[in-house]
Amino acid sequence: MKTFTVAAVMLALIAAPAHAQMGGGGGKRHQGGDDKKTDQKKPEVDEKAYKAALERIPEPKEKYDPWGVARPAEPAKKSK
Known part of the structure; x- marks a missing residue:
């Protein structure tokens, strides 16, 4: 019985780090229970402005x- 317990x-000690790496997708529980999602506005990329900046x-x-x-920039010359 002692062998089984050990x-x-x-096994539990080996599996604990692997479980911690998986993430688990904790959901609201790990994010403070906030129901609303914050929408961060991404700036729109203007292709013309981008190409003009590259040309400058x-x-x-x-x-x-x-x-x-x-x-060295130049290979060393061999002197005989």
Whole structure:
């Protein structure tokens, strides 16, 4: 009987973290019991304004090198 009790406790301890990760969709109980949903208005994207803003971005003079600080810009010359 003692072995069964220890096994049941071990199983409960193993299952508890997995249960906590599932979320459970607690509903109103976890959100303070508020029945009304808040509607957050999302700003509408104006395609013309977006494209105009992209056109105002200046073109870079040099090509961007994200690894520029990790390696030298010019390969080292071998001297013999």
